[in-house]
Amino acid sequence: MEPVSMSKDMLIVGSDDVEVTIPNQLAACSLVLRRRSILGPITMPYTGEELSNAIAAYMERSSTGKYQQMSPKETEILEEMGLGDVPAEQQQQHQHIYRTTDKEPSTRQRHSLGSCPYHHQIQEITSCDADSANSMADVINLPMITLEEFIVNNGSDGHRLWILIDTIVFDVTEYLNKHPGGRVPLLNGPGKDSTLPFYQHHGRKGNTRPLFNRLKCLAVGRMSSSDFQRVPGYQQTNTEECGNPSLRRQFLQYFHVME
Incomplete structure (x- = not known):
């Protein structure tokens, strides 16, 4: 054999x-x-x-x-x-x-994404160095992304694959084949508001630090509130009814999003 x-x-x-x-x-x-x-x-x-x-x-x-x-x-x-x-x-x-190591796992080391029901596996970190994960500067100074830029990056015709959560845009192009939950949840995200699905399926185990370290690596920009409200599928999110109130409060604070 x-x-x-x-x-x-x-x-x-x-x-x-x-x-x-x-x-x-x-x-x-x-x-x-x-x-x-x-x-x-x-x-x-x-x-x-x-x-x-x-x-x-x-x-x-x-x-x-x-x-x-x-x-x-x-x-x-x-x-x-x-x-x-x-x-x-x-x-x-x-x-x-x-x-x-006394630090968070660095590039190419194994890292447990233990905050998401579909992320409880050992993955390799390839896109973000752990030393930079402790700096909030990159999160605060994310560039503004327009609705038009977000819509065009839907993964087709050579474009990147972007998803949108509470005004923050994430590039998941290279993460598709690494997502423990499979490609489908990410492929369903481009061109629309993915806020509610994200909170409904993440952060159930309490330790959200690995999740936010990963999100920081994938974040590429933020969208204005006015553009966000025009995104297909947009729903005004009620924190207490979003599926995971604690995670949403942490997300808004971490990415400096104003409700």
Whole structure:
């Protein structure tokens, strides 16, 4: 039998058709996943959120080396993936990464996006250096982007792929294939207001710092309130009814957005 190529991340498709990326370093620990991926994306009878939460629990345990209580559902999913136990070697590997630096992981280091239901996986940071993530200057001084500029950058005909959240514009062109929730949620964002979907599907685990570090790397500009209100699909957002009031307050403060 030919050896399974590990050059690309594996995909698991949930029961809700959400694609969840399994990073190579995780797939390498499971013979079950490697065998099942030979024929293409793996399908499992769990939602994308359930799959991502199970992966997050596994990665957290392997990175800290400490026992973490998992829900019965997470245990069931991991056992089906062939990841019922965290190998000692992997624990040591992840612990070494976290012990060798006192800073946030820098370029090309692995980083846990633990604030989004579909982001509980180890990803590589390639677009933003961690040292600059602590500076707020870039966030405050984002250039103004017009409605027309935003609309044209819809990912077609060689244009960039931009999404808009609460007047802040993010370029997700290079992030499409890295998004643990799959490409579809991002491909649905160009040319319209993505504010409510963002708050409804992110920040459920409490620790939002990794999420904002990633958002800072992707932010390319801000839109005026008048243009924002003319964006297709615009809805005036009520913080208490947005799906995640705490995350929205943090977002507005972090990006200096005036309600």
